[in-house]
Amino acid sequence: MAGLFLVFSSAFAQTSNSLSGTITDANNGTALIGASIYFPDLKRAVSTDANGAYTLQDLPKGKFLAQVRYVGYITQARPIQINGATTLNFKLAPSVTELQAVVVTGVSSSTEARLNPVPTTVIGQEQLNRNSATNIIDAIAKTPGVSQISTGAGISKPVIRGLGFNRIITLNDGIKQEGQQWGDEHGIEIDEYSVERAEVVKGPGSLMYGSDGIAGVINFLTPDPVEEGKVIGSIATNYQTNNNLLGYSAYNAGNLNGFNWAARLSQKFAGNYQNKYDGKVHNSGFREINANGYVGLNKSWGYSHLAFSTFNQQVGLVEGERDENGTFLKLVPVNGEVEEQPVTEEDLAGYDLDIPQQRINHFRVASQNNLIFNQSRLAFNLAWQQNLRREYGNPLDVNEEEIAMRLHTFNYDVKYFLPHVANWEPTIGVNGMWQQNQNEGEEVLIPEYRTFDAGVFAFAKREFGALNVSGGLRFDLRRVNGDALYVTEEDEFTTNPAEAAETKFDAFKTNFSNVSGSIGATYSFNEQLSVKGNISRGFRAPNLAELASNGRHEGTFRYELGNLDLDPETSFQLDAGVTYDSKHVTLGLNGFRNNIQNYIFAQKLSSVLGGDSLSGEEDDLAPTFKYVQGNAFIYGGEVTIDFHPHPLDWLHLENSFSWVRSIQKDVPEDMKYLPFTPGPRLDTELQISFPTAGSHVRNWYAKAELENYFKQDRVYTAFDTETPTPGYSLLNLGVGANLTNAAGKTFASLYITANNVLDKAYQSHLSRLKYAPVNEVTGRTGVYNMGRNVSFKLVVPFG
Numbered sequence: 001m002a003g004l005f006l007v008f009s010s011a012f013a014q015t016s017n018s019l020s021g022t023i024t025d026a027n028n029g030t031a032l033i034g035a036s037i038y039f040p041d042l043k044r045a046v047s048t049d050a051n052g053a054y055t056l057q058d059l060p061k062g063k064f065l066a067q068v069r070y071v072g073y074i075t076q077a078r079p080i081q082i083n084g085a086t087t088l089n090f091k092l093a094p095s096v097t098e099l100q101a102v103v104v105t106g107v108s109s110s111t112e113a114r115l116n117p118v119p120t121t122v123i124g125q126e127q128l129n130r131n132s133a134t135n136i137i138d139a140i141a142k143t144p145g146v147s148q149i150s151t152g153a154g155i156s157k158p159v160i161r162g163l164g165f166n167r168i169i170t171l172n173d174g175i176k177q178e179g180q181q182w183g184d185e186h187g188i189e190i191d192e193y194s195v196e197r198a199e200v201v202k203g204p205g206s207l208m209y210g211s212d213g214i215a216g217v218i219n220f221l222t223p224d225p226v227e228e229g230k231v232i233g234s235i236a237t238n239y240q241t242n243n244n245l246l247g248y249s250a251y252n253a254g255n256l257n258g259f260n261w262a263a264r265l266s267q268k269f270a271g272n273y274q275n276k277y278d279g280k281v282h283n284s285g286f287r288e289i290n291a292n293g294y295v296g297l298n299k300s301w302g303y304s305h306l307a308f309s310t311f312n313q314q315v316g317l318v319e320g321e322r323d324e325n326g327t328f329l330k331l332v333p334v335n336g337e338v339e340e341q342p343v344t345e346e347d348l349a350g351y352d353l354d355i356p357q358q359r360i361n362h363f364r365v366a367s368q369n370n371l372i373f374n375q376s377r378l379a380f381n382l383a384w385q386q387n388l389r390r391e392y393g394n395p396l397d398v399n400e401e402e403i404a405m406r407l408h409t410f411n412y413d414v415k416y417f418l419p420h421v422a423n424w425e426p427t428i429g430v431n432g433m434w435q436q437n438q439n440e441g442e443e444v445l446i447p448e449y450r451t452f453d454a455g456v457f458a459f460a461k462r463e464f465g466a467l468n469v470s471g472g473l474r475f476d477l478r479r480v481n482g483d484a485l486y487v488t489e490e491d492e493f494t495t496n497p498a499e500a501a502e503t504k505f506d507a508f509k510t511n512f513s514n515v516s517g518s519i520g521a522t523y524s525f526n527e528q529l530s531v532k533g534n535i536s537r538g539f540r541a542p543n544l545a546e547l548a549s550n551g552r553h554e555g556t557f558r559y560e561l562g563n564l565d566l567d568p569e570t571s572f573q574l575d576a577g578v579t580y581d582s583k584h585v586t587l588g589l590n591g592f593r594n595n596i597q598n599y600i601f602a603q604k605l606s607s608v609l610g611g612d613s614l615s616g617e618e619d620d621l622a623p624t625f626k627y628v629q630g631n632a633f634i635y636g637g638e639v640t641i642d643f644h645p646h647p648l649d650w651l652h653l654e655n656s657f658s659w660v661r662s663i664q665k666d667v668p669e670d671m672k673y674l675p676f677t678p679g680p681r682l683d684t685e686l687q688i689s690f691p692t693a694g695s696h697v698r699n700w701y702a703k704a705e706l707e708n709y710f711k712q713d714r715v716y717t718a719f720d721t722e723t724p725t726p727g728y729s730l731l732n733l734g735v736g737a738n739l740t741n742a743a744g745k746t747f748a749s750l751y752i753t754a755n756n757v758l759d760k761a762y763q764s765h766l767s768r769l770k771y772a773p774v775n776e777v778t779g780r781t782g783v784y785n786m787g788r789n790v791s792f793k794l795v796v797p798f799g
Helices: 125-130 136-140 544-548
Strands: 017-025 036-039 044-047 053-059 062-069 076-082 085-087 090-092 120-123 146-150 156-160 168-172 197-202 216-221 230-240 245-256 259-270 286-299 302-316 329-334 337-342 357-372 377-392 403-417 425-439 449-464 467-482 485-487 502-505 508-524 529-540 559-561 569-581 585-604 622-643 651-664 681-692 697-709 728-740 746-755 789-798
Touching (some): 044 053, 076 085, 125 197, 125 728, 508 544, 544 622
Parallel strands (some): 017 085
Antiparallel strands (some): 017 053, 036 044, 062 076, 245 259, 286 302, 403 425, 508 529, 529 569, 569 585, 681 697, 746 789
């Protein structure tokens, strides 16, 4: 792969091209010092000098989308034709809203967000800093239409419009993240501090990414390469009061004569979180140490980057067992036996983790390349990932790996951007993966297997004046080979059928194929008002857990059985939206309806006597669930309204409402609603912000937010699979500012956020700890979510 990184620029030599000009205030012509121009498809940037002037040398010839940005001003996005020495001046207008100007996810090339027919939300770095979070999914979960399935503070899985797990594709800088994402007891292996922004596509992503994108796509993007001749860096720290979370991250990046690099090292550790009902929740802490970065070349022929990342997490798994006094219990060895004992204050203090716990190590190396020819472009990404997931739960041997799964993945993604044909912009591509899973633990949940994915697609877009049209088709093929595994009379695993006393897994081979497609359009009445519509067909092949699982592991409260007779899920989704932006109000309205054929879900099995069917070891029985299918109908939408009345530009009143209804067709009433569908949510935030406050404070803000979660009583009640959840409201407060020196340069940014200020005791409908055992003292089932939490975040830039 390293050989792919070395690209000879002479093979792509082009006539020298440049872009220069000025960026000024549209109202008074003042030079905007430090304003930037960024070309996403080229990964090239430049900022203005003390006179508001800029020059970007050594550009390729062609037409490329540029993003012109300055804090406190409306971001501009426009295609720029580069040919020789090009001069272009920009005038930016002040703005109190940060418009989502350019997106790179779910599209063939960078696209203006207002012209993209698929609803896409961008969460920028400033928004991430202003929201307190314990992991990266928690950080984006306030986005309208986005929720999280959580297992305590350290484990979160994303949900888009009521769908999660393998129905969401997670990207790390545009490359599919593969890490046993079928499980709900582990999170996303991406360093929270490494994310510059996140793009959330709410709708099938199968056209560009293949299987698994029925619900949507989340792309976590690291910082853009810095401009030529600069070396920068930062140090970020975070402390949170509820669980004494401590986080640190150091970052360095530079660009010298086209050679650019970035490197980050992060650490985070947290103790047990607490709430009003449970006190400190035993074994809910976690630790992380992560590193990531890249080295690369950016030249007129394009760019070639070699990136790496390593994510390492150790996290406790909350079981929620308590004694007759309501005290959490722990497992301890006593004379060679295991006993339950109440936890002590010492157990609950500090950062030590108990068992059960899991350790996750995810390593990735990727080659990302973009080669520019006269009228076309070739982009290709190759990546290798290793995900090692281990679970520990034996008090007699705390180092025994009860479950250990090692997943190897090789990703490939090739796109060729053809020359324009009659004003159409066509793109063809092929992408997929090869994957192998190995079991190395004392227990196994899924068989060892190998998967091969391949998909080919064609995409095109065109502008007809005010109308922008885009669409494409894709064909996918997935092959899965699972290995047989047997259990001997001595209760040991073997692959030799002659030694088998019983069968753990049968060998199997299966193929899945599908045709996906999407077509959509955006009509812009003017710069303020536009309407959008999109029709798409998505596809998801059953994952290995759904096909062949046979076991229970720590962190879950059920024994799962797979089903080799499952068919692929297919979806047909309609999206429609309206966006409006003026001096006084910004409005977004999006609605959708999604029909899913062969929707896969786990259903609890009943015994012949009418009770739960129990499976597992005699001393560790759990209710049995088996994967089954039905047809689902999902509909809903999101509304966002931001009032910023002119001339009171310092005042914001932001409101968002999310609503989704998930119904299964042709089933009894107690099976009508799909499990783990979030209830309606209304968020209201009042914010004041000013560009200056004295000579050393810039961009300061204060905000108050009310999160209203409505009750969810449309639940899958069959076999006691799911229970209703009452509504609740959470009050959050925040304040922050940039601190500057005498020259006006920022030397620190401070963010203080208080979540759940009133210390409300609540259970999220999507919290898995909601189904932990009953507290016999209070009669309350499960463990509650985090109580009041105050976060202090300090970012110190340098360079």
